[in-house]
Amino acid sequence: MARGIFVTAAACAFLSTGVRSQSTAPAYGQCGGQGWTGPTTCVSGYTCQTTNQWYSQCIPGGSTPVPTSSTPTPTPTTPTPTPTNTPTQTFSTPTAPSGTPTLVNGYSFVRAVTDPNFHKYLRSEAWGTPGDAILGDYMTSSLFRVVNGQLIQGVEGQQTLLYAVVEPKTDSAAKKLKVSWSRTPATSGTFRWSGDTLEWSDPAISRPQNNAWLVCPDAQGNRDVYINLGPYSYQTPAGCNDHTIHAYTGPVAVP
Known part of the structure; x- marks a missing residue:
């Protein structure tokens, strides 16, 4: 009876370890993408980086696991300021010829x-x-x-x-x-x-x-x-x- 209890406890320990091992993705492993149901954080020292809509991968470069989702996070942009005054095209006043007007080829x-x-x-x-x-x-x-x-x-x-x-x-x-x-x-x-x-x-x-x-x-x-x-x-x-x-x-x- 004691032996049975020992086996059950060992099995539980194994299962617990298995669950913990699946909570983080390994180095260079997949950690996200549309339809992905596995872990979305990486082991220590790796960061989950989005490659495209369908695939994210654990790459070196971070000590803190970074969660990802199937929807890429939009990159923030700096808004373009709206000018307070819209420039108006202007034309300079032309000056009449100072001498006798001369013909240009193609004109009359x-x-x-x-x-x-x-x-x-x-x-x-x-x-x-x-x-x-x-x-x-x-x-x-x-x-x-x-x-x-x-x-x-x-x-x-x-x-x-x-x-x-x-x-x-x-x-x-x-x-x-x-x-x-x-x-x-x-x-x-x-x-x-x-x-x-x-x-x-x-x-x-x-x-x-x-x-x-x-x-x-x-x-x-x-x-x-x-x-x-x-x-x-x-x-x-x-x-x-x-x-x-x-x-x-x-x-x-x-x-």
């Missing part, structure tokens, strides 16, 4: 060729900046090209480009539409050359002649440019003059 001057605006050249009211399109003196002429239906003012790489924009027709009785310059391309209407004559058309707007323009002085005397919606040289709005405007590709602007 644009001008009227009849009185009362003979050899007045297309540009912005304030040279090289967004605003009204006007005809001005040859000494302040800009350079132009037509690309994909856009009339573009300015030389690529030398100055900020501007795009000709025609105001929308909101009045069925309107006889003219004002032309201005914008830093963003026009979303309607198409500019094109017909020979050296500049034309504008829009499928939503019917007009007798696509090459008919009007020049109408404003209160400051600027020669504002408009699209003429009526027939050329007929029923001309008061204070305005009928014109066609043309490319000029001489080496310099001339009066």
Whole structure:
């Protein structure tokens, strides 16, 4: 009877040792990962390191066992501070040419060729900046090209480009539409050359002649440019003059 008790006690001791041996993972043994049901801490001197979602391993480098779980612990990140002021893009004010404007290859001057605006050249009211399109003196002429239906003012790489924009027709009785310059391309209407004559058309707007323009002085005397919606040289709005405007590709602007 005593011998039986001795055997049972030994067995218990063995089982107890077995349980303790399974409470920590051995060196370089698995200690975690999705679906892992074994020990999740390592023997002294080893740390349980996550390799991937499915496997963690005991590697040298720690004296304190580190528990793991099947779900990786997210790495803390330092939040990016939100700027209190958002910088705004600015444009420097361009300076008009100090001498006679010279042609650049691939570009042209644009001008009227009849009185009362003979050899007045297309540009912005304030040279090289967004605003009204006007005809001005040859000494302040800009350079132009037509690309994909856009009339573009300015030389690529030398100055900020501007795009000709025609105001929308909101009045069925309107006889003219004002032309201005914008830093963003026009979303309607198409500019094109017909020979050296500049034309504008829009499928939503019917007009007798696509090459008919009007020049109408404003209160400051600027020669504002408009699209003429009526027939050329007929029923001309008061204070305005009928014109066609043309490319000029001489080496310099001339009066």
